[in-house]
Amino acid sequence: MKISLCMIVKNEQEVLEKCLRSAVAFVDEIVIVDTGSSDNTKQIAQKFTDKILDFTWCNDFSKARNYSISKAENDWVLILDADETIVNWDNALVERHMKSNADTVGKIKIINLIDDINGGEKRTIDYISRFFNKNIFQFEGIVHEQIIRKDGSSHNREIIGISVEHIGYTNKLLKSKDKVERNIQLLQSAISLNEKDSYLYYQLGKSYYLKREYIKTIEAFSKALDYSSDNCREHLEDILITYGYCLLNIGKYSDALELETYIPCFDASPDFHFIMGLVYMNNGMFQKAVERFFACLDKDEGRVEGVNSYMANYNIGVIYECLGYKEDAIAYYKKCGDYEPALLRIEKLH
Incomplete structure (x- = not known):
């Protein structure tokens, strides 16, 4: 054929x-x-x-x-x-x-x-x-x-x-094509014709996230969830994970803790465990953070490269270093292969 x-x-x-x-x-x-x-x-x-x-x-x-x-x-x-x-x-x-x-x-x-x-x-x-x-x-x-x-x-x-x-x-x-702004305008035009289309709000939120407009991303995702449909529920994990990154990027660390209620729903997802590790880490809940990063390591490939391997190990190393466990930190940095931030930490600790 x-x-x-x-x-x-x-x-x-x-x-x-x-x-x-x-x-x-x-x-x-x-x-x-x-x-x-x-x-x-x-x-x-x-x-x-x-x-x-x-x-x-x-x-x-x-x-x-x-x-x-x-x-x-x-x-x-x-x-x-x-x-x-x-x-x-x-x-x-x-x-x-x-x-x-x-x-x-x-x-x-x-x-x-x-x-x-x-x-x-x-x-x-x-x-x-x-x-x-x-x-x-x-x-x-x-x-x-x-x-x-x-x-x-x-x-x-x-x-x-x-x-x-x-x-x-x-x-x-x-920057050269300004494609994100073009997509935002088209999505807004489509929403004006169908104000309760959850999928359009989901895509609008993703476009705002690419522009690093985190508050607008949260607003669009909130409407996607308000008008939730089967089409939107298919993207629920992506919405929640991106929502978590938005809250971290604008410094609302404690607000991001509300995502922990979804951990059982996405237990197979290294991406969800990883964002929860970052949430706990930013809230000073280091034991819970390490548990989430460990949960990433036995999972299949995630949506973001490295969340089930070197990125999880790196963050475990960072936590151990912050707690003063130098040798443990170095051991986990060494599990990161040629990941440059880990190599820099090893060099600094030696």
Whole structure:
């Protein structure tokens, strides 16, 4: 079975070639829909495909996405953004999915590179619906568009063997394209038409968080929970964890303790144990903090890289160092591998 890569682009000359070069060996057709580029985006796309189409932008991502997939010659389509590159493709898993799961949407692994508040870089992981049969599915929603069945019925999703690295949340790209502010405006416009859509408030909160507007993030998430739906409950863990980080970032440490009532609900989540470790740590509750960080260590991969390994060990080391247990602190710093903050602490303590 053949695959069409379908993309919508605008002014992506800085990143598009790397994206297409990473994908060209895995797909049989590339469909590029340009929504109004004024740079060399089209010229770069011409190196990889002759199917480059114009689409008049109408503030609706789903319409542009659906137009792109309507132009695909193949039934199976893969959706990528220009700031993403394929880093892993398990052909056996992809082929198996196409042969036996035409009515199931494939979720690909997105590795987001994010510049953190301290000037470093962290990686977060999402599994996003991006691979599907265009005869059965289409897009819906003007921003942060979702895949739905054309007949309106529910559908299943499964993880397939495609991994992608996403650089769109790095400070350089966020500033150059101002994509977050654009998304906020589109979300606010959508909310004005449906003031009780919990999913829109959830996405609005995530956009504010990227801008480090923590109070607005909390306000948007609160409304998402007020208007909670099945769609929003799917993202409850993410809402609560991000809510916790917001409270820590604005110094409301004691308020963040209210999250501890949810620990039993998310016992399998290293990300939730990790944020609770930070909450306890910032409230001077060191024994409870260590317990939460230890709980991270026997878990599978979390959404944030390292929460189930070097980042948890590092924070245990920090606590032991603060309490004066130098040798124990060094032992846990050494468990962090080449994590630079841990190496610096080891050097200072020796």
